[in-house]
Amino acid sequence: MSDMLIHAFQTHPMFNGISLTSCQTLMNCLGCREKSYKKDQIIPASENSARQIGIVISGCVHTIKEDIWGRCTFLTYTGDDGVFGEVLIGENLSERGIIFRAAEPTTVLFIPADRILHPCRNSCPFHHALSRNLFDMISRRNVALTEKIEITSKSSLREKILAYLSLEAQKAGSMKVTVPLSRSEMADYLCTNRSALSRELANMKKDGILDYDLRTFHLLQVPESK
Amino acid sequence: MSDMLIHAFQTHPMFNGISLTSCQTLMNCLGCREKSYKKDQIIPASENSARQIGIVISGCVHTIKEDIWGRCTFLTYTGDDGVFGEVLIGENLSERGIIFRAAEPTTVLFIPADRILHPCRNSCPFHHALSRNLFDMISRRNVALTEKIEITSKSSLREKILAYLSLEAQKAGSMKVTVPLSRSEMADYLCTNRSALSRELANMKKDGILDYDLRTFHLLQVPESK
DNA sequence: CTGCATGTGTTGCATACGCAACATAGTTGT
DNA sequence: ACAACTATGTTGCGTATGCAACACATGCAG
Numbered sequence: 001m002s003d004m005l006i007h008a009f010q011t012h013p014m015f016n017g018i019s020l021t022s023c024q025t026l027m028n029c030l031g032c033r034e035k036s037y038k039k040d041q042i043i044p045a046s047e048n049s050a051r052q053i054g055i056v057i058s059g060c061v062h063t064i065k066e067d068i069w070g071r072c073t074f075l076t077y078t079g080d081d082g083v084f085g086e087v088l089i090g091e092n093l094s095e096r097g098i099i100f101r102a103a104e105p106t107t108v109l110f111i112p113a114d115r116i117l118h119p120c121r122n123s124c125p126f127h128h129a130l131s132r133n134l135f136d137m138i139s140r141r142n143v144a145l146t147e148k149i150e151i152t153s154k155s156s157l158r159e160k161i162l163a164y165l166s167l168e169a170q171k172a173g174s175m176k177v178t179v180p181l182s183r184s185e186m187a188d189y190l191c192t193n194r195s196a197l198s199r200e201l202a203n204m205k206k207d208g209i210l211d212y213d214l215r216t217f218h219l220l221q222v223p224e225s226k
Numbered sequence: 227m228s229d230m231l232i233h234a235f236q237t238h239p240m241f242n243g244i245s246l247t248s249c250q251t252l253m254n255c256l257g258c259r260e261k262s263y264k265k266d267q268i269i270p271a272s273e274n275s276a277r278q279i280g281i282v283i284s285g286c287v288h289t290i291k292e293d294i295w296g297r298c299t300f301l302t303y304t305g306d307d308g309v310f311g312e313v314l315i316g317e318n319l320s321e322r323g324i325i326f327r328a329a330e331p332t333t334v335l336f337i338p339a340d341r342i343l344h345p346c347r348n349s350c351p352f353h354h355a356l357s358r359n360l361f362d363m364i365s366r367r368n369v370a371l372t373e374k375i376e377i378t379s380k381s382s383l384r385e386k387i388l389a390y391l392s393l394e395a396q397k398a399g400s401m402k403v404t405v406p407l408s409r410s411e412m413a414d415y416l417c418t419n420r421s422a423l424s425r426e427l428a429n430m431k432k433d434g435i436l437d438y439d440l441r442t443f444h445l446l447q448v449p450e451s452k
Numbered sequence: 453c454t455g456c457a458t459g460t461g462t463t464g465c466a467t468a469c470g471c472a473a474c475a476t477a478g479t480t481g482t
Numbered sequence: 483a484c485a486a487c488t489a490t491g492t493t494g495c496g497t498a499t500g501c502a503a504c505a506c507a508t509g510c511a512g
Contacts, residue, residue, distance in 0.1 A: 065376055067392040067396070068401075069448045073376065088365070096396060096397075097396060117354075117357070117361060119354065128343075128345065131343070131357065135361065135364070138364055138368060139312070139364065142312075142364060145368065146301065146302075149371060149374060149375060152378060152379065152417070153417045157468075157469070169294050171322075175294075182488095182489070183489070191379045192470085193470055195472085199469085199491085199493085200469090201491095202491075214489085383499070408459070419499080419500055420460085421460095421461080421463090422499050422500065422501090424460070424461050424462075425462075425463085
């Protein structure tokens with residue numbers, strides 16, 4: 001077993017609570033396969049026609065959506081310690097135009113989906129941990145998606161900014177937060193553009209709603225209701 | 227056991243593949259509780275401090291988000307045959323300002339989350355079905371949320387409309403689709419307003435991109451790239 | 453029939469915001 | 483020290499679109 005794989009076992013959230021000593025057994029029991037891809041190579045949605053969950057051991061996988069006219073849009077990226085394909089398990093939807101592509105040289109560990117959800121007849125102790133971890137990851141993504149929708153569905157840019165900063169402040173438990181995004185990334189996240197974001201932030205500072213410097217924001221007062 | 231509950235067992239996706247004869251055993255084994263709420267009553271996120279999954283037996287539950295200034299926004303609704311609270315399983319986030327409220331007289335069946343994920347020591351046969359069903363429901367919601375983000379993050383209204391109709395067409399497997407939303411609902415979904423939507427649809431018809439009558443749309447040609 | 457409610461289409465106006473272009477500061481490499 | 487690059491802020495312009503107001507059709511109740 002490669003060093004990279006061992007490292008993944010120790011750090012990847014999918015293997016949370018599973019001891020390193022079980023990992024060889026686990027690999028065999030689940031029928032995992034490790035596979036490497038070159039940059040820009042397409043990762044087939046389901047190799048061997050069995051549904052797989054892909055665990056990114058190293059590198060980065062982009063999830064891309066192709067519409068009925070063949071036009072592609074970038075959906076998300078999955079760095080190492082990430083998982084892809086997990087929500088598609090219950091769906092007969094490899095035909096829905098979802099494409100996975102290695103954004104850089106990437107190694108993936110595939111686990112057959114049904115082996116995670118079905119307990120095996122040896123009832124290996126890690127089965128339960130695996131399915132629990134899978135639930136956790138999907139749930140977390142679910143929360144993240146809901147947050148993003150909550151934010152971007154505000155009608156004005158100012159409301160979007162406030163929703164975003166309010167959420168970050170709630171997470172931080174403080175009215176003063178340092179956000180993990182650069183201005184351009186924040187603009188992308190809020191579905192606006194960088195200059196408009198800068199402009200509106202300046203307006204809000206002028207209006208006394210908040211103060212900021214680079215990535216650090218300080219929420220000052222309740223904004224008047226929309 | 228109430229008639230309503232029996233009906234839920236027979237129709238709710240959470241009990242897919244579980245025979246009606248198991249349901250009394252299931253209720254006991256899982257420690258389910260049935261509870262009713264009046265209109266506008268708040269449903270505590272976790273009764274008894276144990277995390278619960280709420281299954282809407284009848285009525286409707288609204289999920290509401292409260293920001294740090296106490297301003298509330300409507301997130302989603304969960305009608306009967308729905309589930310709420312499931313995204314919170316992996317998170318210690320009852321403190322994140324998510325509120326559940328009965329939108330009308332509502333009956334809810336609570337199932338402790340850990341009893342679904344952990345196999346019980348009797349290893350009742352339905353445990354596996356339950357966790358599989360829960361997984362499916364969460365995944366489906368995840369896909370729905372991703373779709374919504376994919377659509378609403380387009381920069382122009384025309385692109386949003388095309389993304390939405392493209393997705394519906396993909397689902398229907400046809401360039402001709404009848405959408406399940408009224409104009410106002412569609413406008414809400416696309417994060418725009420009804421008149422702007424009507425206007426842009428008229429423009430697109432004029433440009434020969436599509437044809438439509440009320441809820442039926444016909445995609446005619448590849449729109450030029452943005 | 454009349455009146456009211458609902459769903460949809462149309463249009464004029466004002467403006468928030470996308471976009472492009474430029475300015476400034478910090479960082480890195482040579 | 484200089485160039486090159488990146489991150490952020492600023493500003494002017496044009497327009498897409500939010501909003502409000504009105505028109506029209508359908509259906510339902512009395």
